[in-house]
Amino acid sequence: MNKRTSTPRNGTTPRPPWPQRVLGRIESGSRTSASIDYTLVMVSTIALAVFGVLMVQSSASVEAIARGQDGFTVALNQAFFAGVGIAAMLVMQFFKPATLRKAAVPAILLAGAALFAVAFTPLGHTVLGNRNWLRVAGIGMQPSEFAKLALAVFSAYMLEKKQSLLHDYKHIMIPVAFPVGVVILGLVLVGRDVGTGLVLIMIIATAMFMAGLRMKLLLGIGAVGLVGVSGMVMLSKNRRSRILAWLGIDCGPGDAICYQSSMGIQAFASGGWFGVGPGQSRMKWSYVPEAQNDFIFSILGEEFGFLGVLLVLILFGLLALAMYRIAVRATDLYTRILMACLMAWVIGQSFINLGTVSGLLPVIGVPLPFISSGGSAMLAVTLAMGYVLSAARDQKRAEPKAPVSAPKTAE
Secondary structure: OOOOOOOOOOOOOOOOOHHHHHHHHHHHHOOOOHHHHHHHHHHHHHHHHHHHHHHHHHHHHHHHHHOOOOOOHHHHHHHHHHHHHHHHHHHHOOOOHHHHHHHHHHHHHHHHHHHHHHHHOOOEEEEOOEEEEEEEOOEEEOHHHHHHHHHHHHHHHHHHHOHHHOOOHHHHHOOHHHHHHHHHHHHHHHOOOHHHHHHHHHHHHHHHHHOOOOHHHHHHHHHHHHHHHHHHHHHOHHHHHHHHHHOOOOOOOOOHHHHHHHHHHHHHHHHOOOOOOOOOOOOOOOOOOOOOOOOHHHHHHHHHHHHHHHHHHHHHHHHHHHHHHHHHHOOOHHHHHHHHHHHHHHHHHHHHHHHHHHOOOOOOOOOOOOOOOOHHHHHHHHHHHHHHHHHHHHHHHHOOOOOOOOOOOOO
């Protein structure tokens, strides 16, 4: 017997599950004016960057004074790179996406050369256990931060260029995953920067997913990547201890490996609803290690409380919403893949950082975009937003103009 499909008696179609309804509303919003998404990206980026400078000033001033420096040194450095990055972002928005994509190949070549110099030449320096700093003429930078942007732009550029061949999975993976992705990822992992390695894997996986790679192959590649990262973790005694501490296996009272995470959670708890006030954190006084870097969100929670945390999460959410709608609205594969990769980087890295600070994930060591201290990270993420604004502005230009009605004449 054939099974009869049940239909409502009134003849209406059944209501779809709530995830489909939510996505439907978001995608229907993408048909509204692109000006809204342009404004959301602009406002969210500037607000997060300004908030980041203020938090760096609060969290880094104590350590700066302890080193004999001026208490404003780190914050002024952060403000400088935020200003340069935002200025570059504002300039980039006036270039069409077709113009900006021309930087894809030079950017990935420069990123690869810089990462090679970090890994295999005396120009590379180790900081906090990771060899990810390049120092030339007294100026330091982290090429791995710019490699995220370069890999996202290159992946979108190359996959669009091979669009007619993407029915064959080999053309999806070559050269984005192999050899370019593997080389960039390998150079980062040589420096033992597992956190950045995870972010690069997310970017590569997102690009291949958007290009139509079958889920089985995608999961297989992801499994191989996770095995490689797990191997790096197990070869490092410090990272192995972090995993065991997160699982509660190797975490006794006063254990140094658990100290950072437990102090970060304590800072969160002491913030309450409204926080202790801007600049009034007690845990930044050398209680929370790396308070201005990976654990700056715990100081934010202490000073601004639940409401401050909620505000930052809303800003990240609005940024993600705008990027998603720009991707849905896009008519070309390049923009869709690029927006998805940038969203995977910025929002995915934010989730990793927030999971680390809240204890939901082991201490991995990735900064919070826009908020954590670091000139390279700030400059890279604001340049990424320049690509987003360029796409949003291009969609604004393509919108049909509303007809201007002629003035009525008296009869």
